[in-house]
Amino acid sequence: MSVFTFTxxxxxTEVLKSSTPVLVDFWAEWCGPCRMFSPIVDxxxxxxxxxxxxxxxxxxxxxxxxxxxxxxxxxxxxxFKNGEIAATLVGVQPKTALEELIR
Amino acid sequence: MEEKVCDMLIVGGGxxxxxxxxxxxxxxxxxxxxEKLAPGGQMGTTDMVDNYPGFPEGINGFDLAxxxxxxxxxxxxxxxxxxxxxxxxxxxxxxxxTAKTAYQxxxxxLAMGAHPRELGLPNERELRGKGVSYCATCDGMFYRGKSVxxxxxxxxxxxxALYLARLCERVTLIHRRDKLRAPMSQQKALExxxxxxxxxDSQAVEFLADTRLTGLRVRNKKSGEEQALSCAGVFLxxxxxxxxxxxxxxxxxxxxxxxxxxxxxxxxLPGVFAAGxxxxxxxRQIVTAAADGAAAAQAAGEFLEE
Numbered sequence: 001m002s003v004f005t006f007t008x009x010x011x012x013t014e015v016l017k018s019s020t021p022v023l024v025d026f027w028a029e030w031c032g033p034c035r036m037f038s039p040i041v042d043x044x045x046x047x048x049x050x051x052x053x054x055x056x057x058x059x060x061x062x063x064x065x066x067x068x069x070x071x072x073x074x075x076x077x078x079x080f081k082n083g084e085i086a087a088t089l090v091g092v093q094p095k096t097a098l099e100e101l102i103r
Numbered sequence: 104m105e106e107k108v109c110d111m112l113i114v115g116g117g118x119x120x121x122x123x124x125x126x127x128x129x130x131x132x133x134x135x136x137x138e139k140l141a142p143g144g145q146m147g148t149t150d151m152v153d154n155y156p157g158f159p160e161g162i163n164g165f166d167l168a169x170x171x172x173x174x175x176x177x178x179x180x181x182x183x184x185x186x187x188x189x190x191x192x193x194x195x196x197x198x199x200x201t202a203k204t205a206y207q208x209x210x211x212x213l214a215m216g217a218h219p220r221e222l223g224l225p226n227e228r229e230l231r232g233k234g235v236s237y238c239a240t241c242d243g244m245f246y247r248g249k250s251v252x253x254x255x256x257x258x259x260x261x262x263x264a265l266y267l268a269r270l271c272e273r274v275t276l277i278h279r280r281d282k283l284r285a286p287m288s289q290q291k292a293l294e295x296x297x298x299x300x301x302x303x304d305s306q307a308v309e310f311l312a313d314t315r316l317t318g319l320r321v322r323n324k325k326s327g328e329e330q331a332l333s334c335a336g337v338f339l340x341x342x343x344x345x346x347x348x349x350x351x352x353x354x355x356x357x358x359x360x361x362x363x364x365x366x367x368x369x370x371x372l373p374g375v376f377a378a379g380x381x382x383x384x385x386x387r388q389i390v391t392a393a394a395d396g397a398a399a400a401q402a403a404g405e406f407l408e409e
Contacts, residue, residue: 031241032148035165036141043184072245072315072336073232090232092148094139094186096202 003045004055007062014055016083021102022053026069026076028060037075037092044098051102052079109133111403112199112208114187115346116172117144118389119379120214122396123403124175127212130404134179135206137199139186143168144216145343145380146389150240155389167389190349192375210374210403213350213362214396217343217380217387222254226310234316239263239338243270246336252277252319254307255340261285261293263338268296275332277302277321302332310337345381357383368399376402 006015006024015022025041027034038056045054059066059074069078069085079087079101087101111127113120116138127134141147142165149164158167172182185201192211199206219237221227227235236242239253243266251271253264256278262285267274276293281303283290293299302321309320311331318333345360355363355371361384362377364370370377378395380387 028241028244030150031238032143032150032164033238033241036143036147039141040184066245070233070315072234073236073238073242075241076232088232091237092140095184096186 003042004053006055006057006065008064011057011065014053015080018053018080020051020053021086022055022080023098023101024078024080025054025056026059026066026071026074026078027056028058028074031074033092034075037077040093040095041077041098044095048099048102108196108207108209109135110208110407111135111210111212111400112137112197112206113212113214114190114199115144115214115216115379116142116182117168117214117216117379117392118146118171119216119392119396119399120144120212121168121171121175121180122393123212123214123376123378123400124180124396125171125178126397126400127403128175128178128180130400132400132404132407134175134181135208136175136180136182137185137187137201137206138182139184141165141168141184142172142182145218146392148238148241152389171393187349190353192350192353192372195374197374210376210406212368212396212399212403213347213354213370213375213377213381214379214392214399215346215349215381216392217345219339220342220344222307222339222341224307224310226312230310230312230316233314234312234336235310236336236338237340239266239340242336242338243267246271248272249335250275250333251336251338252307252332252334253338253340254278255342256280256283256285257340257342258285258289260340261289263340264299265289265292265296267338268293268298271298274299275302275334276300277305277307277319277332279306279324280304307337343380343387347381359383366398367402368395369402374403374406 110132191198311318364377376399378399379392
């Protein structure tokens, strides 16, 4: 499944009201660790299409979303279940750490 | 699952690993790189690399990593994306275990690198991403217009303070000694910002926080006096820890965990070589990691011919 781009406009419908868990990767173009993390997130999304929806929030373009969830360090990956934060991972993570979130 | 035996297995895909891969593959060896995250290691997280020769305008660390990977792949090196969970290095056939596979090789290049050291204060991990950061270029913009602190006195600390001075209202550099280790030109640049204050002979002894960091308690090591410093963020640049846990009890390490290997990168075990930041050496830079990688591939090639 493709990786979503989440914005202020679609966050409620695509993330908070999603029936499947959603992993949100907060990132920015100029952030080196984010660029390392991004292909790992993509691979995780491809391999687990049934278990989880995956998308990214560009913190430059969506500062309000980053502020709303208190993101002060990127990359940060937040897992949402039924509209609530189920887990937060700060910093680059191996794919296994993402897999553990949905196990 | 088992794979066929390769000539050279490289653990870690930073500049040391991919240079070893390039030299090994170019010499005709079958080469496999196992990388747990993404190419580049610490280099990959660096916004702008200005001290790797050949890039007069500087280059983004992740872009440089992808170029190094592509250069090695051009000669047939392969990369596996997985975390090595155990290494068997003693016998003639070396084995690297990941969650799903056991990779076998005749030689191994250890290139796992190092990671930023934590300060070791009790609530440090809880506050990561809530005021505590190890990457100024990543997180600086979240502290625009606020007061921050940088802890450390080396090149990374000074580069962080310079970067943050462009964004933040006030930067306080806290260093346990009475002078910096960074080059003079950088120190001058710090003073020119007019935004950086210094606390010498000082260490942070407590992170003050409610739901996120609100400040630091700082102790002057000479006078013993303590003061509270109000800040929204603290950036840690207090050195590195080598990623050598998997090697304990197998390869000789020094007291800080760095692998004991000379310029030829040979470790205490035959057929096992150490390249890059995890080796005990005087200067840890991308260019010295790359140099180690070349030496390791050469040594591995010689070992295979013995």
